[in-house]
Amino acid sequence: MDDRRVRQMREEDLPVVERVSERVFLEPGEQGRPLRIIQAWIEWARHLLTVDPAGCWVSVGAGGINGFAFSQNRGGFWYLTTYGVLPEARGTGIGRQLLDAVLAHAGDRPGMFNSTTHPGATRVYRQARFSLLPEMxxxxxxxxxxxxxxxxxxxxxxxxxxxxxxxxxxxxxxxxxxxxxxxxxxxxxxxxxxxxxxxxxxxxxxxxxxxxxxxxxxxxxxxxxxxxxxxxxxxxxxxxxxxxxxxxxxxxxxxxxxxxxxxxxxxxxxxxxxxxxxx
Structure with a gap:
């Protein structure tokens, strides 16, 4: 049975989402975030969740939260600020489900976000009709x-x-x-x-x-x-x-x-x- 699902984020999720974010973005061999950075991250995430909760989503599997996406509507503009899926959950379609959720929240608003060069991610972004402008x-x-x-x-x-x-x-x-x-x-x-x-x-x-x-x-x-x-x-x-x-x-x-x-x-x-x- 496939028990994967995507749901809106809740405030009690934030400490777990921070740990998932750390696993997603830390380079191999890199030390974990110091406590002050963890606290600052959670305060920032709480701000987004408070201002526009409908833009904040998590994916949940048998082992708990394995992905997240933070997006925000500001008037007629939308932005995606961070988005990630644990390595062991990639390739299961969860990333696409999270992106679909935040894009549904965006509606027809213009928007933007910073993207990595990961081939799978960029493919999904182009399929969602985003132009990928090289950054330096x-x-x-x-x-x-x-x-x-x-x-x-x-x-x-x-x-x-x-x-x-x-x-x-x-x-x-x-x-x-x-x-x-x-x-x-x-x-x-x-x-x-x-x-x-x-x-x-x-x-x-x-x-x-x-x-x-x-x-x-x-x-x-x-x-x-x-x-x-x-x-x-x-x-x-x-x-x-x-x-x-x-x-x-x-x-x-x-x-x-x-x-x-x-x-x-x-x-x-x-x-x-x-x-x-x-x-």
Missing amino acids: QMVGTVDRSTIPVIKGINDGDENDFDWMNELDTSLRGAGHGPDHTFLLNSQRLVVAGRRGYAYIDHHNRATLLAATDPATAQDLLWEALASSSGDTLVDFITSANDWAIDVGLTARLNLATEGYLAVRGMPAPAPYLPGGRFL
Whole structure:
């Protein structure tokens, strides 16, 4: 008897889903997540489950939860933030069932997500009518002699959210809404007047960046790079955002291919660097 099923996620599932996520995404030989990272992951997942529970799903087999998908509707825009199936459950159709569930939640909204290069996954995404746009990342230590003098960048706060949501809407079809509140509680927000913003995490990396024009976007990215020490990372760069490549190469970072930005019903946003967790 086939006892596999897909159901909506519940809050009591979150600790188990975190452990499944760890198994799905950790590289062989890599150590498990430290406690503070586990706690931060569960708080982030709880935020998504609270804001849009109908977008959060798990797959369940004889051994318990073996897959998950977190997606969110924000007005007229949909995003898939993370999705995975345990190795022993792959090839059983569960991954496709999870994707069908979150796509049903999306309805006819335009949307996007960051995709790996896994052949099976990319095949499913194309069958679901997503365009796969190659992404790049830049890694290395910033050559501090290359950092220009940047003016007009200031710390932001919740009073900036209205115009930030308007900018989000112009770039991707809807504001980040409650995601801005969550991000501000854990990351530094910098703004360039009302022309752009960026969140900078505890590693001093830009995790979400949006601007009205490439020059402003470059200033915001330079602000993040100037805050870094040691190795840093700029990722999720599409060809529509080659302004970021110019900054990274000038800073002596190394350019490499990464994965894909999967988009449906919309072009790649620009000037824009999507976050890993809040696209």
